[in-house]
Amino acid sequence: MSRQKVQKLPTIRRLPTYLHKLTEMQKAGLTIVATPELARYMNLAEIVIRKDLAATGVTGQPGVGYQVGELIEAIRRYLQWNSVSEAVLVGAGSLGSALLGYEGFEECGLKIVTAFDASPARIGSTVHGRVVRDVATLADFIREHAIAIGIICVPAACAQEVADAMVAGGVKAIWNFANVSLKTPEEVIVQREVIAGGLAVLSVKMHRQAARGEEYLQ
Amino acid sequence: MSRQKVQKLPTIRRLPTYLHKLTEMQKAGLTIVATPELARYMNLAEIVIRKDLAATGVTGQPGVGYQVGELIEAIRRYLQWNSVSEAVLVGAGSLGSALLGYEGFEECGLKIVTAFDASPARIGSTVHGRVVRDVATLADFIREHAIAIGIICVPAACAQEVADAMVAGGVKAIWNFANVSLKTPEEVIVQREVIAGGLAVLSVKMHRQAARGEEYLQ
Numbered sequence: 001m002s003r004q005k006v007q008k009l010p011t012i013r014r015l016p017t018y019l020h021k022l023t024e025m026q027k028a029g030l031t032i033v034a035t036p037e038l039a040r041y042m043n044l045a046e047i048v049i050r051k052d053l054a055a056t057g058v059t060g061q062p063g064v065g066y067q068v069g070e071l072i073e074a075i076r077r078y079l080q081w082n083s084v085s086e087a088v089l090v091g092a093g094s095l096g097s098a099l100l101g102y103e104g105f106e107e108c109g110l111k112i113v114t115a116f117d118a119s120p121a122r123i124g125s126t127v128h129g130r131v132v133r134d135v136a137t138l139a140d141f142i143r144e145h146a147i148a149i150g151i152i153c154v155p156a157a158c159a160q161e162v163a164d165a166m167v168a169g170g171v172k173a174i175w176n177f178a179n180v181s182l183k184t185p186e187e188v189i190v191q192r193e194v195i196a197g198g199l200a201v202l203s204v205k206m207h208r209q210a211a212r213g214e215e216y217l218q
Numbered sequence: 219m220s221r222q223k224v225q226k227l228p229t230i231r232r233l234p235t236y237l238h239k240l241t242e243m244q245k246a247g248l249t250i251v252a253t254p255e256l257a258r259y260m261n262l263a264e265i266v267i268r269k270d271l272a273a274t275g276v277t278g279q280p281g282v283g284y285q286v287g288e289l290i291e292a293i294r295r296y297l298q299w300n301s302v303s304e305a306v307l308v309g310a311g312s313l314g315s316a317l318l319g320y321e322g323f324e325e326c327g328l329k330i331v332t333a334f335d336a337s338p339a340r341i342g343s344t345v346h347g348r349v350v351r352d353v354a355t356l357a358d359f360i361r362e363h364a365i366a367i368g369i370i371c372v373p374a375a376c377a378q379e380v381a382d383a384m385v386a387g388g389v390k391a392i393w394n395f396a397n398v399s400l401k402t403p404e405e406v407i408v409q410r411e412v413i414a415g416g417l418a419v420l421s422v423k424m425h426r427q428a429a430r431g432e433e434y435l436q
Contacts, residue, residue, distance in 0.1 A: 009227075009228045009419065010227045010228060012415075012418050012419050012422050013412070013415035013416070013418060013419060014412075014415070015418050016412055016414035016415055016417070016418050017410070017412050017415070020397060020412075020414075021399070041399055043408070078422075079418050079421050079422060080421050080422070080424075080425045081421065085421075085424075093316070094312045094313070094315040094316040094319060095312070095313070095316035097312040098311070098312040098313035098316055099413075101312060102413060104397060104413070104414060105414070105417075108414045108417050108418075108421075109421065110417060148424075149420070149424075172424055172427070172428070173420055173423070173424045175416065175417065175420055179238065179322055181239070181259055187427065189420060189423045189424045189427055190261070191416055191417075191419055191420035191423065192235070193416045194231070194232075194234055194235050194238075195317075195320060195322070196234035196237075196238075196322060196323070196326045197230075197231035197232070197234055197235070198231070198393065198409055198411045199234070199323070199326050199328060199393065199409075200230050200231060200233050200234050200297050200326075201227065201230050201231060201409055202367070202391055202393055202407060202409035203297050203298050203299065203303075203326075203327065204230050204296075204297060204298070205391070205407045205409065206298075206303075206366075206367075206390055206391045206407045207298045209390070209405065209407055210390070
């Protein structure tokens with residue numbers, strides 16, 4: 001179970017990218033997409049594309065490709081993005097503002113209903129259409145509005161305190177952008193975003209590429 | 219080769235998280251870390267921890283654990299983070315500002331030397347100690363300073379134009395935060411960050427957890 005989850009992580013991470021591309025194709029009036037086209041877009045081998053999409057239960061038609069609409073539905077169903085989950089965001093600094101301004105979340109089934117901050121200068125202001133509330137009222141707000149997801153964009157030193165308030169309010173999941181590991185009850189899902197994770201992948205690829213270049217020189 | 223890369227992606231993504239934890243432990247004066255402790259911190263099975271760390275060439279001592287200092291060195295060597303790569307960032311909006319303000323990059327071998335923007339209101343200003351320059355001068359700056367990495371934080375509609383200028387200037391890699399697939403020459407590495415990727419993982423975990431809860435109820 002645990003092993004299976006680990007192996008599927010890259011597939012799950014990639015599904016929103018497929019979804020974005022397929023939605024654009026659908027808007028452009030296209031109904032069929034061939035595997036080689038998706039492979040070029042994703043910069044992956046065709047076999048990886050087929051395995052990724054098979055995870056959603058859809059198989060393409062050999063020599064033809066995939067039905068765009070069917071694939072969109074299958075990915076949204078797999079990710080449970082057909083229903084909307086309400087979220088609150090804590091920490092209305094630059095990262096928090098960037099997330100509040102991101103327009104792609106609604107199609108991911110995520111609705112950030114409001115923001116919280118501890119700074120008197122920010123409380124009461126509006127960021128991308130969302131009112132910034134006093135973080136002291138966080139747990140009560142989550143409880144009263146049955147909010148499912150808490151998004152943490154505060155400095156690492158304050159993150160655990162915010163997580164505790166989110167758990168007290170009753171969130172099911174925390175999306176943690178602070179660079180710290182949170183202690184939460186087992187039933188609360190924590191997804192930690194480590195910005196350096198992508199940088200690690202870039203770094204390894206870049207140095208592999210450089211090594212290959214040197215091989216060519218020999 | 220391609221298959222191997224895909225399977226190792228989660229490991230590479232996780233290495234910075236280990237590095238962060240190990241660096242904290244080293245600062246606290248600890249010299250040995252046991253696998254179960256890392257497993258709790260990473261919220262992963264011990265077997266996954268051992269496999270992840272084996273990728274860096276280090277094996278723990280049974281019944282004792284890993285040497286903290288040795289592990290830090292091995293991870294930094296694997297990620298090529300012992301040397302510093304210079305980067306420029308384009309798009310000094312909220313996301314760009316968040317990245318410019320992130321203090322963890324220096325220990326990842328990344329130095330963002332300056333920022334660029336197209337907005338006259340931002341050009342000439344300073345964001346987290348970095349001057350914001352006119353994006354019209356981007357390619358020349360990259361060429362003159364032999365910048366290795368370009369970071370794109372502009373809206374999707376402008377991202378390809380920025381990428382073209384980065385390629386013209388001679389970057390080796392592009393870290394792309396715009397929600398769009400870039401066309402670049404094969405020798406330029408592109409690492410695309412899809413913010414919804416983490417949300418997809420959170421969503422799948424959250425609904426698996428909910429399904430498990432329902433099973434308990436039956």
